[in-house]
Amino acid sequence: xxxxRLIVAGAGGRxxxxxxxxxxxxxxxxxxxxxxxxxxxxxxxxxxxxxxLPENGVKLSGDLWSLSANADGIVDFTVPAATIANVAIAAExxxxxxxxxxxxxxxxxAVIKSVTGRAIVVKSGNMSLGVNLLAALVKRVAQSLDxxxxxxxxxxxxxxxxxxxxxxxxxxxxxxxxxxxxxxDSHSARxxxxxxxxxxxxxxxxxxxxxxxxxxxxxxxxxxxxxxITLSHHAEDRMMFAQGAIKAALWARxxxxxxxxxxxxLGLGDF
Numbered sequence: 001x002x003x004x005r006l007i008v009a010g011a012g013g014r015x016x017x018x019x020x021x022x023x024x025x026x027x028x029x030x031x032x033x034x035x036x037x038x039x040x041x042x043x044x045x046x047x048x049x050x051x052x053l054p055e056n057g058v059k060l061s062g063d064l065w066s067l068s069a070n071a072d073g074i075v076d077f078t079v080p081a082a083t084i085a086n087v088a089i090a091a092e093x094x095x096x097x098x099x100x101x102x103x104x105x106x107x108x109x110a111v112i113k114s115v116t117g118r119a120i121v122v123k124s125g126n127m128s129l130g131v132n133l134l135a136a137l138v139k140r141v142a143q144s145l146d147x148x149x150x151x152x153x154x155x156x157x158x159x160x161x162x163x164x165x166x167x168x169x170x171x172x173x174x175x176x177x178x179x180x181x182x183x184x185d186s187h188s189a190r191x192x193x194x195x196x197x198x199x200x201x202x203x204x205x206x207x208x209x210x211x212x213x214x215x216x217x218x219x220x221x222x223x224x225x226x227x228x229i230t231l232s233h234h235a236e237d238r239m240m241f242a243q244g245a246i247k248a249a250l251w252a253r254x255x256x257x258x259x260x261x262x263x264x265x266l267g268l269g270d271f
Contacts, residue, residue: 004253006246007033007067007074007095009086011060012042012050015077015100018242020051026246033067035074036060037082068093073249077241079162080104084111091115096252098245099123102167116259122252124262125167127244131218132262134233135175138220141229142179147202149224151176156209156217164208165190172220173204180204 006023010016011034023031034047040062048056061067064086068074073096076083083101090097099112102125112121126132142151153176155169165173170184177184182202189203199205216235221228235241248265262268 001028003028003030004096004250005030005032005070005072006249007031007035007064007071008047009035009064009074009076009082010037010078011047012036012040012045013077015238015242017051018238019075019077019245020047021053022239022242022246024048024051024053024056026250028250029246031056031058032071033074034058034060035064035067035086036062038062064089065093068095071095072253073098075245075249076101077245080108084108087112087115091119094119096249097121098249098252100125100127100241100245102170103163104167113259116257118257120252120255120257120260122248122260122262122265124248125171126216127241127248127262128233128235129244129266130233130240131168131171131235132266132268134218134220134231135172136263136268137231138172139175139179141220141222141231142176144179145222145224145229147180149222149229150199150203150205151180152205152207152221152223154207154209154217154219154221156211156214158213158215159211161210164210165206166208166216166218168216168218169206169208172218173206176204176220 008016008019023029036042042060045060046055047058074090075098077100080103153169153172155166173184187204189205219230219232221230251265
C-alpha cells in the first residue's frame with residue numbers, strides 16, 4: 001500500500017511540530033500538507049524547518065480545501081473552532097480525521113458525530129498508550145469499589161494550557177463514571193471554593209493545576225476509610241502523543257466509517 005499522505009493541522013504549534021517530526025520518522029506515513037490559521041505569521045514557512053528538520057518543501061497554508069485534494073488524512077491538535085471548521089472539509093474529501101483537540105463542547109461533539117456515517121474519525125482526549133491503559137484500569141477499579149471510595153482526579157499542565165479540566169482528566173472521569181454506571185455530568189464536582197459543605201457521595205471530583213512547562217501529570221485517587229489507591233501517569237514529552245496519533249491514522253485507514261477512540265486503536269475495548 002502507498003504511504004498515507006497526512007496533513008498536520010496547527011503545524012506551526014508545539015504539537016504540530018512534534019507531529020511533523022514523527023511523520024518523518026514513521027514508515028508508511030508522509031507529510032503532504034501543513035495547515036495553519038489564516039493570517040498566521042507562519043504561513044509560507046517550511047514545515048520541516050519549523051520542526052527542526054531539513055527543509056521538506058511543505059509550506060504552511062491556511063487553505064485546507066486545497067491541501068486536502070491530495071491527502072488521505074488530517075491530524076488535528078488545534079482548538080475547538082478550528083477543528084469544527086476542519087470536520088466538514090475532511091468528511092467531504094474523504095479524509096481520515098484524527099482529533100486530539102481538547103475543550104470540545106457537547107455541541108462540537110455532535111457536529112463530529114454527525115459526519116461519522118460517511119467519514120472515519122478517531123477522537124481521544126489523549127493519544128498515549130499509557131494514558132489509555134490508565135483509563136482502562138480506572139474503569140476496572142471503579143467497577144470493583146463501592147461508593148465508600150471517593151474518586152478524585154488531579155491534573156497539572158504547563159502555564160499556557162487554555163482549558164480545564166484537561167481532556168485527559170475528563171477522559172479518566174468518563175472511565176470512572178462508566179465503571180460506576182453513572183453519568184459523569186450529573187456526578188462531577190469541579191472548582192471547589194469557600195464553604196462548600198461536605199462532599200456529596202458518589203461525586204467524581206476534579207482539580208486542575210497550571211504552571212511551568214509540565215507536559216501532563218494525571219492521578220486518579222480512590223479514597224476510602226483508612227486507605228487510598230492512586231493510579232497515575234506522567235507525560236515527559238509530547239512526542240508520545242504525536243506517536244500515538246500517527247499510529248491511529250495508519251490504523252484508521254483500514255477501518256469503515258465511524259467514530260473511534262484510542263481504546264479501539266490499541267485493542268482495549270474489552271479491557
